[in-house]
Amino acid sequence: MVHLERLAPPDSNLRPDIDLVSELGLDSVKVMDLMLDAEDEFNISVPLNVLADIRTPNQLAQAINKLLESR
Amino acid sequence: MMSLFDKFQSLSDARHALIQTEPSPIGTRIDEILSSTEGRVDGRSVILAGTNNYLGLTFDRDCIAAAHDALDREGTGTTGSRMANGSYASHTRLEEELAHFFARPSAVVFSTGYVANLGLIGTLAGTDDVIVLDADCHASIYDACRLTGADIIRFRHNDASDLEKRLRRLGERTTNALIVVEGIYSMLGDQAPLREIAAVKRRHGGYLLVDEAHSLGVLGAHGRGLAEAEGVEADVDFVVGTFSKSLGAIGGFATSHHPQLDMIRYASRPYIFTASSSPATIASVRTALQIVDSRGELRQRLWANAERLYHGLSRLGFELGPEPGPVVATLLGSPQQGVAFWHGLLDHGVYVNLVLPPATPGGRALLRISVSAAHDTTQIDQIIAAFAALKPMLDHHEQE
Numbered sequence A: 001m002v003h004l005e006r007l008a009p010p011d012s013n014l015r016p017d018i019d020l021v022s023e024l025g026l027d028s029v030k031v032m033d034l035m036l037d038a039e040d041e042f043n044i045s046v047p048l049n050v051l052a053d054i055r056t057p058n059q060l061a062q063a064i065n066k067l068l069e070s071r
Numbered sequence B: 001m002m003s004l005f006d007k008f009q010s011l012s013d014a015r016h017a018l019i020q021t022e023p024s025p026i027g028t029r030i031d032e033i034l035s036s037t038e039g040r041v042d043g044r045s046v047i048l049a050g051t052n053n054y055l056g057l058t059f060d061r062d063c064i065a066a067a068h069d070a071l072d073r074e075g076t077g078t079t080g081s082r083m084a085n086g087s088y089a090s091h092t093r094l095e096e097e098l099a100h101f102f103a104r105p106s107a108v109v110f111s112t113g114y115v116a117n118l119g120l121i122g123t124l125a126g127t128d129d130v131i132v133l134d135a136d137c138h139a140s141i142y143d144a145c146r147l148t149g150a151d152i153i154r155f156r157h158n159d160a161s162d163l164e165k166r167l168r169r170l171g172e173r174t175t176n177a178l179i180v181v182e183g184i185y186s187m188l189g190d191q192a193p194l195r196e197i198a199a200v201k202r203r204h205g206g207y208l209l210v211d212e213a214h215s216l217g218v219l220g221a222h223g224r225g226l227a228e229a230e231g232v233e234a235d236v237d238f239v240v241g242t243f244s245k246s247l248g249a250i251g252g253f254a255t256s257h258h259p260q261l262d263m264i265r266y267a268s269r270p271y272i273f274t275a276s277s278s279p280a281t282i283a284s285v286r287t288a289l290q291i292v293d294s295r296g297e298l299r300q301r302l303w304a305n306a307e308r309l310y311h312g313l314s315r316l317g318f319e320l321g322p323e324p325g326p327v328v329a330t331l332l333g334s335p336q337q338g339v340a341f342w343h344g345l346l347d348h349g350v351y352v353n354l355v356l357p358p359a360t361p362g363g364r365a366l367l368r369i370s371v372s373a374a375h376d377t378t379q380i381d382q383i384i385a386a387f388a389a390l391k392p393m394l395d396h397h398e399q400e
């Protein structure tokens, strides 16, 4: 969420189920860049092919949890 | 239900909001090509400074003569793929000459550079493998990655320590990891820190692929690209490149010191299922490759022009890419400013490329100038003068 605040337009209402692309207007490159930060924070690598299915911050958190558990 | 076309509406709206009139900076129609550095756009003569024609070979007399000769002898097209009837003696000779040029055992010729990336990367890596690529890599590399079903991991642009961190996280999987970078990046014209990247590869294992699309003929004592210039060719497992820039034609290739490279011919769908380059194209490329090898003065002229342009614009206070090179990028504030500036340049007789996000790194609009050995100093100075005359447009914007 912290990383998202930096990328989202000012005064957007960030919700866990907001659609990063269609609601928040982030382009695919911004979403990929968001991932670089999240990967460093959790010391994991989220492959782009996994990222393709992710639309909301909630789904992102779930994907990260899954990767952390599978370690 | 949504129609098939609905998803294009937002793209169309975005374009329309920005551009309503011809000539358009996107898909500009060049009405006439007068030489490798001059053309006509919308009734105006312009200096072509956005054509990737780094050595100016599109109008080289020897290249044209070779193409003419092949056209007369072998006809307009091969009408078939490399796998079927589209491998003429000249295609095979070009592969031998490329292998010799790169001092590697073999090379494979593809129909374009885009197809070369699909054909090599898309075939090398499979579902259990992992590709680690620079975040700013070209779309053809991203598309190739998608074909593989491999795990695709990006590292921060030109950051060898970030690459190392990501390889470390992969643990044992690095042994088979394919690391992908470019020699010179197409948007900002910056070079990869290839010596550091090669050192990371030596420490962690994996295979290193360098796309030398913009550095072939431009860097290295023989023009073999960044790997040659940095003295790390032994660490580079695969080189991919294109005939569409310094070689002035169309087509692509891959070369490697692994003798197994030849086997991808049997597995690579982008090699098998598309027609091969026409005989005339192959003939002009063979001549252009000889010129790259034998006329080092072209490289010197290209670099003198690149330095002159880069430092000229830098002195004027433009925000540029990090280093001089055949691509000089001017970063602008907004897409609107980019469109206005592009039109202004055209009015001053200068054609460059306008590139808009998301195709640009960092989401900035940029004007991408490509320099050629065929530009003369007067043309370079005219480009600088046009930028100088239009500079107030940007300053005015900043004060708003």
Ligand SMILES: Cc1ncc(COP(=O)(O)O)c(C=O)c1O
Binding pocket: B112, B113, B114, B115, B117, B138, B140, B182, B186, B211, B213, B214, B242, B243, B244, B250, B251, B252
């Ligand atoms: C880095 C890179 N790779 C590959 C390509 C594709 O080359 P081609 O025009 O031959 O398809 C380009 C050109 O746009 C490029 O910049």
